Amino acid sequence: MAKMIHSMIRVLEEGRSVEFYKKAFGLEVAERLDFETFTLIYLSNSETGFELELTVNKGREEAYDLGDGYGHLAFSVEDVDAEHRRLTDAGLSPRKLVDFAPAGDVIARFFFIQDPDGYEIEVLQRGGRYL
Amino acid sequence: MAKMIHSMIRVLEEGRSVEFYKKAFGLEVAERLDFETFTLIYLSNSETGFELELTVNKGREEAYDLGDGYGHLAFSVEDVDAEHRRLTDAGLSPRKLVDFAPAGDVIARFFFIQDPDGYEIEVLQRGGRYL
Numbered sequence: 001m002a003k004m005i006h007s008m009i010r011v012l013e014e015g016r017s018v019e020f021y022k023k024a025f026g027l028e029v030a031e032r033l034d035f036e037t038f039t040l041i042y043l044s045n046s047e048t049g050f051e052l053e054l055t056v057n058k059g060r061e062e063a064y065d066l067g068d069g070y071g072h073l074a075f076s077v078e079d080v081d082a083e084h085r086r087l088t089d090a091g092l093s094p095r096k097l098v099d100f101a102p103a104g105d106v107i108a109r110f111f112f113i114q115d116p117d118g119y120e121i122e123v124l125q126r127g128g129r130y131l
Numbered sequence: 132m133a134k135m136i137h138s139m140i141r142v143l144e145e146g147r148s149v150e151f152y153k154k155a156f157g158l159e160v161a162e163r164l165d166f167e168t169f170t171l172i173y174l175s176n177s178e179t180g181f182e183l184e185l186t187v188n189k190g191r192e193e194a195y196d197l198g199d200g201y202g203h204l205a206f207s208v209e210d211v212d213a214e215h216r217r218l219t220d221a222g223l224s225p226r227k228l229v230d231f232a233p234a235g236d237v238i239a240r241f242f243f244i245q246d247p248d249g250y251e252i253e254v255l256q257r258g259g260r261y262l
Binding site: 001002003004005006007008009010024025026030031033035036042045046047048049050052053055064065066067068069070071072073074075076077083102103107117118119122123124126129130131 | 132133134135136137138139140141155156157161162164166167173176177178179180181183184186195196197198199200201202203204205206207208214233234238248250253254255257260261262
């Protein structure tokens with residue numbers, strides 16, 4: 001059966017992206033494939049086999065147009081309050097913690113944070129749907 | 132540790148997207164959360180805990196701007212040639228199979244296919260990096 005294995009985003013600067021994803025989510029470079037016109041960097045950690053693939057197109061200087069279709073990559077964490085504090089202290093400017101309770105009950109507790117290219121990332125308290 | 136748990140994309144029509152992801156990749160609706168102005172649909176199959184989250188914003192009719200930053204969601208399959216034939220026969224118009232061999236050796240055998248909103252999806256022969 002088909003298995004979801006990675007999500008790919010294009011980023012401008014390899015170094016700052018690799019540093020961000022390591023600091024924010026503990027992702028390490030699992031593989032780096034360097035070609036003439038572009039570089040692919042696969043990031044992962046031990047929590048899941050799913051990977052984040054970064055594409056760096058050499059010579060590209062203009063910021064990517066992120067559009068309004070793609071939403072975000074989501075991470076679950078054991079203690080979203082502690083992670084929010086840690087990322088704030090690390091200077092990564094997470095947005096405010098939100099209790100999502102559209103009908104009264106809290107469905108999700110989360111915050112968003114942007115990566116260096118502006119991609120949105122959702123960080124959710126682990127539990128329920130978000131394991 | 133932070134764990135990647137889903138990727139979210141905004142789509143215009145719930146029905147056609149759910150049908151596409153079921154037919155193309157065997158994804159089923161794991162949960163559907165309906166709110167006043169939007170609906171969230173979590174899609175998954177038994178291969179991985181990672182989910183695809185669809186957001187349907189009610190009343191939205193204009194196609195989403197997909198930009199040029201977000202690349203694709205990737206799936207691995209046991210037999211990429213058979214999957215290519217199956218998706219072709221199902222009328223889903225996968226693009227042509229590619230052997231990616233920038234330096235001579237084949238690193239990946241894959242094809243791309245678009246979902247109903249135009250998001251790119253990569254389907255890779257399982258193996259190597261793509262398990």
